[in-house]
Amino acid sequence: MENFIVSARKYRPASFDTVIGQHSITSTLRNAILNKQLAQAYLFCGPRGVGKTTCARIFAKTINCMNLQPNAEPCNECESCKAFNSGRSLNIHELDAASNNSVDDIRGLVDQVRILPQVGKYSVYIIDEVHMLSASAFNAFLKTLEEPPAHAIFILATTEKHKILPTILSRCQIYDFNRIKVPDTIEHLKRIAAKEGVQAEEEALNVIAQKADGAMRDALSIFDQVVSFCGKDLTYDKVIENLNVLDYDYYFKLTDLFHDGKVAETFLLFNEIMEKGFDAGNLVSGLGRHFRDLLVAKEEVTVQLLEVSASIKERYLKQAKTVTSEFIFDALKVIEQCEMQYKMRVEKRLCVELTLIKLCQINELKKKALA
Ligand SMILES: Nc1ncnc2c1ncn2[C@@H]1O[C@H](COP(=O)(O)OP(=O)(O)OP(=O)(O)O)[C@@H](O)[C@H]1O
Ligand SMILES: [Zn+2]
Numbered sequence: 348m349e350n351f352i353v354s355a356r357k358y359r360p361a362s363f364d365t366v367i368g369q370h371s372i373t374s375t376l377r378n379a380i381l382n383k384q385l386a387q388a389y390l391f392c393g394p395r396g397v398g399k400t401t402c403a404r405i406f407a408k409t410i411n412c413m414n415l416q417p418n419a420e421p422c423n424e425c426e427s428c429k430a431f432n433s434g435r436s437l438n439i440h441e442l443d444a445a446s447n448n449s450v451d452d453i454r455g456l457v458d459q460v461r462i463l464p465q466v467g468k469y470s471v472y473i474i475d476e477v478h479m480l481s482a483s484a485f486n487a488f489l490k491t492l493e494e495p496p497a498h499a500i501f502i503l504a505t506t507e508k509h510k511i512l513p514t515i516l517s518r519c520q521i522y523d524f525n526r527i528k529v530p531d532t533i534e535h536l537k538r539i540a541a542k543e544g545v546q547a548e549e550e551a552l553n554v555i556a557q558k559a560d561g562a563m564r565d566a567l568s569i570f571d572q573v574v575s576f577c578g579k580d581l582t583y584d585k586v587i588e589n590l591n592v593l594d595y596d597y598y599f600k601l602t603d604l605f606h607d608g609k610v611a612e613t614f615l616l617f618n619e620i621m622e623k624g625f626d627a628g629n630l631v632s633g634l635g636r637h638f639r640d641l642l643v644a645k646e647e648v649t650v651q652l653l654e655v656s657a658s659i660k661e662r663y664l665k666q667a668k669t670v671t672s673e674f675i676f677d678a679l680k681v682i683e684q685c686e687m688q689y690k691m692r693v694e695k696r697l698c699v700e701l702t703l704i705k706l707c708q709i710n711e712l713k714k715k716a717l718a
Pocket of ligand 1: 356
């Protein structure tokens with residue numbers, strides 16, 4: 348049987364132009380390479396799974412490529428590139444500071460830095476999760492960072508920039524990576540689905556992208572998970588079932604019921620949702636997101652912020668026309684109160700039910716206040 352390689356590894360970009368959603372970073376790095384203006388230390392910051400390590404590896408490969416392309420991309424064919432692509436290159440050293448954070452670990456690295464690379468021009472040292480280094484390890488490293496030998500380049504990566512000492516920050520060129528936008532994630536998943544022979548509904552991929560919340564690695568792992576559950580036919584229904592995501596339809600229906608003040612029907616629908624095994628707390632945060640999206644859908648200038656598929660967007664635009672902004676604000680207030688109390692409450696279900704009643708009362712109370 349063929350070994351299964353997880354998609355996040357299988358589809359790790361091998362060149363700058365296949366990195367999604369980090370265009371300003373990849374083009375700056377390429378320009379630096381073209382203009383031969385390499386810094387000796389870089390700091391890549393940003394959320395997890397957005398391409399920091401990937402870009403660090405591409406950068407290391409590119410500056411060692413023996414046949415650099417005119418657009419500052421690696422050739423991916425020379426000996427050096429091949430060694431990089433198969434993980435055999437001696438010009439790249441990766442240290443995961445999360446699990447190797449002692450002074451000894453750093454000393455080992457510092458000793459290595461002095462050695463000239465046997466092949467290629469540069470030795471690149473990638474230190475992942477650099478904020479995890481102990482204070483003494485940081486200090487041991489600082490000297491090397493101050494006066495690195497000409498052949499050494501450091502790429503430090505972190506998800507927590509605020510934990511990096513100013514002495515380190517001031518010695519690095521800093522790049523802030525973005526979370527990846529939902530539509531970009533969907534496009535990427537589409538291409539991968541096609542390569543894997545998976546038929547996927549756009550709505551299904553949208554659910555995956557939403558769940559990944561800007562991290563491409565998460566998007567790819569969730570994709571693998573749902574493919575192993577649903578097979579090669581990814582429908583919206585199967586994906587929401589597998590990921591335990593509540594169908595948008597429920598949020599739209601509940602909002603209509605709140606607006607019409609229909610308490611009994613709201614309770615029945617809530618009961619149906621609970622019987623599906625859905626978490627009441629998640630329903631409340633889902634409602635919060637829904638009303639936020641409705642608010643966004645109300646204004647022409649903000650509509651583009653909606654990260655949903657075209658058909659769902661239509662529904663948002665339609666529902667947004669049926670409610671006032673004031674109704675949305677009031678609903679958001681009620682939901683926020685519930686979220687604050689929810690964790691502390693023992694009777695969680697009751698807490699949510701009372702919230703649903705309050706949501707159903709918004710319009711009635713308004714009418715009374717006006718009368
Ligand atoms: N911008 C991106 N474009 C395409 N694929 C990406 C991107 N970011 C991440 N990936 C996918 O996710 C995997 C993991 O990404 P990577 O290790 O570069 O993330 P990271 O930002 O370094 O995360 P961490 O901080 O958790 O180490 C890659 O192998 C790749 O498949
Ligand atoms: Zn090459």
